[in-house]
Amino acid sequence: MAHIFFDHISTTPLDPRVFEEMKPYFLEWYGNPSSHIHDQGQAALKAVDAARTRVAGLIHARPQEIVFTSGATEANNLAIKGAAEAYEKRGRHIVVSEVEHFSVMNALLPLRNRGYEVTPLKVDSDGKADPEDVRRAIRPDTILVSVMHANSEIGTIEPVAEIGRIAREREVLFHTDATASAGHIPLDVEAAGADLVTLSAHNFYGPKGVGALYVREGVRLASQIDGGFQERGFRAGTENVPGIAGMGAAAAIAKEEMAPWAGKLRRLGKRLWDGIGATVSHLHFTGHPVDRLPGHVSFWVEYAEGESLLLFLNVHGVMAASGSACSSNLRGRDEEDLVASPVLRAIGVPSDICTGSITFSLGKGNTEEEVDSVLRVLPVIAKRLWEMSPTYLDYQKQKVQGGG
Amino acid sequence: MAHIFFDHISTTPLDPRVFEEMKPYFLEWYGNPSSHIHDQGQAALKAVDAARTRVAGLIHARPQEIVFTSGATEANNLAIKGAAEAYEKRGRHIVVSEVEHFSVMNALLPLRNRGYEVTPLKVDSDGKADPEDVRRAIRPDTILVSVMHANSEIGTIEPVAEIGRIAREREVLFHTDATASAGHIPLDVEAAGADLVTLSAHNFYGPKGVGALYVREGVRLASQIDGGFQERGFRAGTENVPGIAGMGAAAAIAKEEMAPWAGKLRRLGKRLWDGIGATVSHLHFTGHPVDRLPGHVSFWVEYAEGESLLLFLNVHGVMAASGSACSSNLRGRDEEDLVASPVLRAIGVPSDICTGSITFSLGKGNTEEEVDSVLRVLPVIAKRLWEMSPTYLDYQKQKVQGGG
Amino acid sequence: MAGPYSAKVMDHFMNPRNVGEIENADGVGEVGNPACGDMMRLYVKVEEGRISDAKFRTFGCGAAIASSSMLTEMIKGKTVDEARAITNRHVADALDGLPPVKIHCSVMAEEAVKAALDDYARKHPG
C-alpha cells in the first residue's frame, strides 16, 4: 500500500545522515559531558559543543547563546516562565498572539494564577498579527512579547521582524516560537530582533527529545529544571548527547539545503493547493495564501468531520493532520476537546463547521506522484462522508427548495 | 591503550540490544504519538505504551503510573515541585535527607523562596538516614518526604522501606530518587511504600535523554512543563519515541538480568575494595560497607587531590569520578565549586582532605583483569602525587619528629 | 496497522450498514451538534411493535459513524421495549470496545434510539 506522509508538521522522518552522526554516541562514545576529566566524558562534551555551534549557525547566533532542552515544549516553557520570573521586578505583563501553541498558552496559566496579566493579540482572517497592535498592547510593566514565527496549523508566517523592532524600541523582550519554521525558512535572530527563539530538532529532520532555546547574551532567565550545572545554569540534567549531536547535524544540513528544499516544497504545495481547489467543492483554504510555510496546505471541508477524513485518508495510505483538536482527542482531557481548534476560531471559521479541517504538510522526501495520488482520493472521500452526513442532506434540500 | 570504564555512576554504555530496539523508531517509524490517527503515529503510540508497561514491570508498578520525562533531573523536579504545588493547601513543609542529589536540593530552592520550609535529615558516618529521624521530622503540615534509594557518590543504600512505612502511617507522600539503583538492585514500589519514584534510563544501559517518574495512582502533581496533552497531563511535549522505546528495552533486560549482574559486580567490587585497601595507604573508604550498590567502591586518599588522581588514571586508560565537586568544576559557577562535596561533608569527612575522593563504579561489562590493572596503577599514582604535595611532606616531617 | 480503533469499528466505519433515510419514518431522532464534532439522525420504521427498519445519517468521527451503523444493526427486529433497553455499553461492546474518550459516541447512539422512539411514541400515541 501507499505510504504517503503528509504530516511533517507533527514530526519529520530523521535524515539518515543525521542518524549516522548520532550513532557513535550510542555505543562507542557514551560518556557524560560532566565527566569530561576522562576520555569518554571529553568526547561527549566535544560533541555537545560542536552541536551548539551548528545550531547557532542555523539562526546566526553565537554558540554560547544556545541552550539545549528536551524539545520545543520545554523551550517555550523556559522562555515564558523563565523570563517572567527573572524580570518579575520590572513588571508582570505579557503580550502574546492568540494563535500560539499550547506550550506557550498553557505555560502562561501558572503565571496568571500568580497575578501576571496577559494581553492576547488578535489575528486577521489569514492568521496574521498586526505589529501595530503589539505597539498598542505594550505597557510600562510589559516584560515580554511572544509571537510565533510560523503557525503549524494554518502555515501563516508572522511579521516577526516588525514585531521584534517594536519590542526592542520599547525595551521589552521578544520571544518567537520557531518550531514550525526553523530549518525550513531563513531565520536570523538579529533581523528578527529576537531575544528568545524556540527550536525543535524533530521538526527539521532531526531526532525527537531535543530542542533548543536561543537566549540572547545578557538576557536573564530563571531556570525551570534545577539541579547540576549544565547548560550554563539555564537547564540542569545530563545532556542527551546523541540527540544533541543529531540536532547539530540536522541544523547543519538544513542550513545548507534549506533553499532547494523550499523551492521543491513550494512547487509541490502549489500543485496540491491548486488541485484540491479545483476538485473538492465546499472547501475553504486557511492561512495566508502567500506568506506561508513551503509545502503547507491547510483547509476545511464543509459537512465532513476531520477525524473521518483522516481515517479514510489513512486507509488510502495518506497520513495527515486535522487542525481540529478532534484528531488527537483519543487521549484528550474530556469531551471539551472535541471543539474546533483555537487557531481556527481565531481566524473566524464558524465553529459548527470547522471540525473538518485538514493540514497537509509536505516534506523534502515527497513527490509529485504522491500529490497526484492525494488529489485522486480526497474528492472521493469527501463525497462519501457528505453522503453520510445529515447536515449535507439538509444543505441539499435547502438548495433544491431555494432553487425551486 | 586500555579503556577501562569505571564511571558507570555518571552514565552507562548503551546495551547493543537496547539500541536494536530503538533503531526502527528513528528512520522507519518516526511518527508522533499524538498523530495516532494514522499508521505512523499509531506505531509510535504503540511503542510508547509498550515501553510504559516494561518500565512499570521493573518496579512492580502499573503502566498508567509511569510518566516519561527527559531524565532523572526533570523527574526529580516534577516530583518535588509538582507535589509541593499540588498539595500546597495541605501544608508547606518538606523533609529531605542531606545527601540528596542537586536535582532534589536545587528543586527546593524556588519553593523555599515561596515560603516552603525544608527539614534536612542528618545521615550517619556511613551515609545512612535514620527512619526514626523521619518520624520526628514529620509535622502536621508536612506534605512530602524525599530520601534517595541509593547514593551515587558513596554507594550507600538507604532504608527506604522503613521510611516509606512511616510516611504512609503519617499520610505524607514519599518520594525516592532511584536514579543510581534502578535496574541494579530490586525495587518494588509497594514494598518501598513509595508514592513517587525517579528513574533514569542512561543509568541502566538505556539511552540518555529519557527518564521516568512513577506516580502512584491517585497522587496529584502540578505539571511543570505545560503544553499539549501528553503523559496524561503530567508532562507536555512530543514524546522522545526512540528514547522511550530504549528505556523500555533497558528495563526489560535489567529485570531479567539484574541478579547475575549484581552477583558479578559484587565479586568484582570486593576484589577492588580489598585490593585497594591492601595496597594504598592513607586511604579511607566511604559509604556503608555492606548496604551498598554492587560494584561501587568509593574512598578518599589523604594528601592527594581528586582531579589529579582522575587525570593520571585517565592517562592510564582508567575512567572514574571524583566525589568532590572539583572534577566537574571546569564548568562550575565559580571557585566555590572547589570545596568538598556536600555528601562527604554530611558523612563527616574533614573538608581539608576530602578533595581526594574517588568513586569507582563498575558495570556489567567490566572484568577481573580490569580490576587488577587498576590495582596496579592506583598505588603508583598516589605515591607520585604525595611526592609532589607540600601537605604530605609536612606529614612525613611530623612523623619523623614524632618518632625521633 | 490497526489504528486507534478495533477491527470491528473500522469495518463499520468503512462499510457502514443502513446509511440513508426512511421516507415517512415512524420515528426520527436527532442528537448531537456539528459544533461539538458529531451529529446523528436515526430513522426507524415500526411494525407491530417491532423495529422493521432503521437507517441513519451521521456527521462525526470514526467512532460516531461506527456506533451509528452498529446501532441500526442491533435494533432491527427488536421490539420497541427491547430497543429502549439498549445502552451505550451494549453498543461499545458490540464494537469490541471504544477508546475511553470515544465512549460519548456510543452514548450518542443510545440517545438517538431513545429520541427516535420518543418521536414514534409521540406520533403514535396509545
Place this chain on the structure above:
Amino acid sequence: MAGPYSAKVMDHFMNPRNVGEIENADGVGEVGNPACGDMMRLYVKVEEGRISDAKFRTFGCGAAIASSSMLTEMIKGKTVDEARAITNRHVADALDGLPPVKIHCSVMAEEAVKAALDDYARKHPG
C-alpha cells in the same frame, strides 16, 4: 583525546619541572589551602638579584600542578623585579591557555612568586 587541558598543561602536569625543596631557600612562599582544593609552596634561591633556582610542591588539580611547574621554569634566571612582574596571564598563556574556571590556578602561581619574593625581601632587607 586531549582532555580538558592543552597539550602543554598535560605535559607539565605529567612531567612537572622542578618538583622538590631547596634547603636553606632564600625565599619560601605558600599560598592556597587544601580545603579549597589547592596549595602551593614555592622555594627560590636568589643570587646577585637573580633567581638562580626554584622548586615547588603543590597539592591540587592538573592546572595547579602545571601552573606551578611552568612558573618555576619562567622565573629561573629572571631578576627579582622581572619575576615580580609575572602575572597570572603570563603563566596561563605560557601553558597555551587554561579553562576559565581554572584561571585561579595561574593566579595562585602569581601569588606564590610574590609571596616567595616578599619572604626573600624580609630575610634580606636593604
